[in-house]
Amino acid sequence: MDTTATIWMPQQASTIASEVDALFYFVYWISIFFLAVITIGTIYFAVKYRRRGERDQLTTGPDGNHTLELIWSIIPTLIVIVMFAWGFQTYLKMNVIPKDALEIKVTGYQWAWVFDYPEGFNTGGELVVPKDKPIKLLMHSKDVLHSFYVPAFRVKMDVLPNRYTSLWFEAMYEGEFQIFCTEYCGKSHSEMLGMVKVLSQQDYDKWVEEQGNDSGQPPEVKGEKLFTSRACNTCHSIDGSKSVGPTWKGTFGSTETMASGETIIIDENYVRESILTPNAKIVKGFNPVMPTFQGILNDKDIEALIAYMKTLK
Ligand SMILES: [Cu+2]
Numbered sequence: 001m002d003t004t005a006t007i008w009m010p011q012q013a014s015t016i017a018s019e020v021d022a023l024f025y026f027v028y029w030i031s032i033f034f035l036a037v038i039t040i041g042t043i044y045f046a047v048k049y050r051r052r053g054e055r056d057q058l059t060t061g062p063d064g065n066h067t068l069e070l071i072w073s074i075i076p077t078l079i080v081i082v083m084f085a086w087g088f089q090t091y092l093k094m095n096v097i098p099k100d101a102l103e104i105k106v107t108g109y110q111w112a113w114v115f116d117y118p119e120g121f122n123t124g125g126e127l128v129v130p131k132d133k134p135i136k137l138l139m140h141s142k143d144v145l146h147s148f149y150v151p152a153f154r155v156k157m158d159v160l161p162n163r164y165t166s167l168w169f170e171a172m173y174e175g176e177f178q179i180f181c182t183e184y185c186g187k188s189h190s191e192m193l194g195m196v197k198v199l200s201q202q203d204y205d206k207w208v209e210e211q212g213n214d215s216g217q218p219p220e221v222k223g224e225k226l227f228t229s230r231a232c233n234t235c236h237s238i239d240g241s242k243s244v245g246p247t248w249k250g251t252f253g254s255t256e257t258m259a260s261g262e263t264i265i266i267d268e269n270y271v272r273e274s275i276l277t278p279n280a281k282i283v284k285g286f287n288p289v290m291p292t293f294q295g296i297l298n299d300k301d302i303e304a305l306i307a308y309m310k311t312l313k
Contacts, residue, residue, distance in 0.1 A: 013177055013198075014153035015170040019090050021154070027083060094155070097168045101136035102129070108139065108146035108159040109291040111188040112231030113179060121211040122296060124229030125194045127179065129171060130204035136168045142291040147183035150196055156182060171198040187244060188234040223308025226301055235290065238312050245290060246283050252309045257284045271306050 005011045012018050104127070105116035116122040129135045139148055141161045149156040150169070157167040171177075179194035199207060227233055227248075235244040246256075252271070257263050259282040264270055273280050275297060278290035297305070 010151045012152070012154075013171060013173050013175070014150075014155065015172060016090070016094055017152070017154045019093070023083075023086055023090055026086070030079060094167070097136050097166065098134040101134040101168055103136045103138055104129070106137045106139040106148060106159065107142060107296060108148065108181070108192075109142035109231075110144065110186050110289070111181075111192040111234045112229075113148070113181075113192070113194045114230065114296050117208070117211070119208055119211070123211075124226070124231065126197055126229070127194060128197045128199060128204065128207055130201045131171050131174055131198050133201070134168055134170045136166060138164055138166050140164050143289075144185050145183045146181045146185050146192065149180045149182045150177055151180070152177040153196070158183060171196070174198050174200060188231075191234060192231075219304040219307035220311050221308075222301075223304035223306070226297070226305055227308055230293070230296065232305070245286060248309055248312050250313055252306075252312070258282060259284050259286075268306055271309060272302055275302055275305070 009021055009024075012021060103118060106127075107114045107116070112124055113127070114122050114124050115127045137148070137157075139157065139159045140163065141159045143161060145161075146159040147156060148159050148167070153169045153171065155167050155169050157165050159165060175198055177196040177198070179196060181189060181192035183189075185192065227236075227238075237243045237247045238249050240247050240249040252266055255263055255265050262281075264281065270281070274290075275293050277294075278292055279288045282288050
């Protein structure tokens, strides 16, 4: 099977992709066909029956033609019925989630994707899945509307606050496939990217085992990774510049004024509180737009982020 990308479509990398494409091309070529017939017909008749001179007489047109009327009613109706029946069948396949699917929770927020695995750990921006296994994504948003899209898999679904949506796919090849957010969601919407990494079942099992054991990685190194994988960097700079949120450069240990007028010293407790209940204290001059990372970052992660923050003098 040819699975390379075409000028119209990316590589077909999931079990549903070829079906989605077949349906798409069916609708596409029928539309092209009728567009051509109508355009060419219009031009042909416009030229053929153009007014040539003063003495041209209007002829009386036909009153009706039952055969023609039947043809142009019945043929399009049949085509539309085929489109519906075919589309409905594919729709069902895409929406009825296989019972043996591996369920992974997806959290979208400004501006990142986090993936929660049944084993109790999570990853940021990287969805690792085994090949040839149905994967169910149970998705929700912490803030605004997002939309989860993997072009190579031909799956896309809105991600909403306060409500779960889901989709499923089965990857056919090992490799990396781009994830996009396709619902405009603010300043860094275009950076709300991710990758699906498809591994063999064996490599996947090994990968799962490796998660959660930090194997002696220094906390500030882990913190630096979390800072980008959990997209803190989309709102916080490390070079002193102001972004959506305050910079992290030289922040730890400094004194800061809150919107309430109170001044505080930035210590471990304040950073922890800022991560878990960001709206408890709002920094003066900023909007309360930081999502809570409760349920996404555990104690170890928060300690690592604090360690990293301390290195940014
Ligand atoms: Cu988004």
